[in-house]
Amino acid sequence: MTLSEIEKHLLNNYQQDFPLVSEPFKAIAEEIGTDVATVLNLLRQFSKSGIISRVGPVFRPNTIGSSTLAAMSIPERQLTAIASKISAYTEVNHNYEREHEFNLWFVVNTATPQRRDAVLREIELETGFKVLSLPLIRDYHINLGFDIDFSDCLPTRPTEPTQESTASLMSKKRPRQNRDFISVLQSGLPLVDRPYFDIALNSGLSEKVVLKLIRNMLRTGAIKRFGVVVRHHELGYRANAMCVWDIPDDEVDTIGQRIAQMPYVTLCYRRPRQPPDWPYNLFCMIHGKDKEVVTAQIGQIVEELELYHIPRSVLFSGRRFKQRGAYYRHQQDAPTDNILVAHG
Numbered sequence: 406m407t408l409s410e411i412e413k414h415l416l417n418n419y420q421q422d423f424p425l426v427s428e429p430f431k432a433i434a435e436e437i438g439t440d441v442a443t444v445l446n447l448l449r450q451f452s453k454s455g456i457i458s459r460v461g462p463v464f465r466p467n468t469i470g471s472s473t474l475a476a477m478s479i480p481e482r483q484l485t486a487i488a489s490k491i492s493a494y495t496e497v498n499h500n501y502e503r504e505h506e507f508n509l510w511f512v513v514n515t516a517t518p519q520r521r522d523a524v525l526r527e528i529e530l531e532t533g534f535k536v537l538s539l540p541l542i543r544d545y546h547i548n549l550g551f552d553i554d555f556s557d558c559l560p561t562r563p564t565e566p567t568q569e570s571t572a573s574l575m576s577k578k579r580p581r582q583n584r585d586f587i588s589v590l591q592s593g594l595p596l597v598d599r600p601y602f603d604i605a606l607n608s609g610l611s612e613k614v615v616l617k618l619i620r621n622m623l624r625t626g627a628i629k630r631f632g633v634v635v636r637h638h639e640l641g642y643r644a645n646a647m648c649v650w651d652i653p654d655d656e657v658d659t660i661g662q663r664i665a666q667m668p669y670v671t672l673c674y675r676r677p678r679q680p681p682d683w684p685y686n687l688f689c690m691i692h693g694k695d696k697e698v699v700t701a702q703i704g705q706i707v708e709e710l711e712l713y714h715i716p717r718s719v720l721f722s723g724r725r726f727k728q729r730g731a732y733y734r735h736q737q738d739a740p741t742d743n744i745l746v747a748h749g
Contacts, residue, residue, distance in 0.1 A: 411439055415447055416456070416635055423460070423632035425616050427599055445596050448633075452596070458634045458729055459593025460600075462619070466541045468627040469587055471518040473540040474676065475525060476507040476683075477532070484509060487532050492727040496524050502723035503647065507537060507683070510647075510720075511727075537683055539676040543658070546665035546673045585609055586618065593634070636728065637692050644696040644721065648703050649685035651678070651716040657687055663710055664689050669702050685718065696721065 408416070414437045424432040430444045437444075451457040466472045479487050484502065491511055492500045500511040515521040525536045585608040594600035601619075605612045622628040637645070652660050657675055664687075665673040672690035689706075693699035703719060706712065 411437055411443065412447060415444065416451070416633060419460075420632045420635065421630040425601075425620055425631075427601065427612060427616075429594075429600065430596075430598065441598065445598075448596050451633075455636055458636050460596070460633050461593030462590060462622070462628040462631050463634060464591070465626050465629050466544070470514055470516050471521045472512060472514040473521055473525070473538045475511050475513055475528075475539065476537040477509045477534050478507050479509050479532075479534060481508075487534065488724075488726040490531055491528060494524060494528070496520070497727060498729050500727035501725055503720040504723060505718065505720045507720075508723075537679055539679065539683070542675040542677060542686075543661070544674040545658075545661040546670060586615070590619075642692045642694055644693045644699050646691050646693070646696075646699050646703065646722070647720045648689050648691065648706075649718050649720070650687040650689075650712070651684045652687045654686075660710060660712070661687055664706060667702075667706060669693070670706075684716065 415433070418437075419433060423429060426432055428441075430448075431441050434441045434444045448457070448460060452459070477487070488500055488502070488509055491497055491509070494513075496513050496515050497511050498514055500509070502508055503510050513521055513524050515524060522538075525538055529536050586604075589604050589607045595603045597603060599612070601615045602612045604610075605615045608615070610618075619628065619631060623631055650660075661673055661675055664670055669691055670689050671692050672688070674688055675686055676688055678684055678686050691699050691702055693702070699721075700719070707717075
């Protein structure tokens with residue numbers, strides 16, 4: 406893919422640290438030496454072609470709802486049909502084939518744990534296959550900001566959140582506005598001159614409050630990063646591996662934190678074992694363009710951390726059945742004290 410310098414900057418430098426000002430695209434245009442119309446037109450083209458999924462938030466799992474990673478073992482002849490049934494659920498945002506006995510992996514996001522579990526039961530009943538649920542226990546690194554290997558563009562890792570509780574910023578007195586704000590924001594910013602003003606109009610808030618809320622959620626880690634969300638497959642990252650490990654419980658945090666520091670690791674987190682079907686408790690993702698390179702990087706992790714004796718499995722991605730941002734459909738009786746909102 407051949408990109409202009411302006412296109413490179415847009416895709417690489419604004420995956421995080423996105424301007425939280427009334428006219429963000431004007432601020433970007435001034436920074437990269439162009440005009441607002443060019444910035445907006447390029448982002449619209451990227452969105453239409455699928456290079457980006459949105460400009461907006463990547464929420465930390467289980468902060469504004471409930472989510473789980475799920476896996477199924479499906480006979481090859483039925484895989485496409487079963488994957489299609491699962492992708493039809495609005496609560497499913499990612500759905501991938503992987504090279505493993507458990508060959509179908511998807512993510513379920515809902516407003517409540519009760520609804521999450523109900524969706525998993527519905528999938529089992531509809532498909533006739535068991536679902537393995539692996540909810541997040543601890544994340545060591547969840548970024549998914551991609552350095553697209555442009556030497557003159559320097560993306561930064563997000564800063565660590567403060568220890569302040571997200572709940573301390575939320576208003577239990579305004580549950581409808583809480584739901585409306587999340588519902589509008591989760592789809593991303595409208596590509597217009599004043600996107601935060603549009604978000605405000607559609608959620609019953611002021612532009613000032615919308616900007617304050619986003620800053621608060623970034624500071625506390627409820628939003629992991631805010632900016633251009635690229636779709637790695639369209640940018641050539643097609644040799645993507647999920648490496649899973651069976652780490653002793655008294656070592657998993659230390660090893661997880663060390664793996665998370667590897668520059669090529671885009672995700673690293675702890676999930677529960679589900680014996681006897683699933684013995685692994687530490688997951689890391691490497692998104693790469695070359696399968697041999699990714700395999701060598703996994704070998705480097707093994708060597709540097711001396712994990713030779715630790716059981717592991719490497720699951721390379723196959724077909725991508727569905728990929729979009731998490732969508733939380735909040736119900737009227739859903740709790741709002743883990744959603745958000747501040748007073749203006």
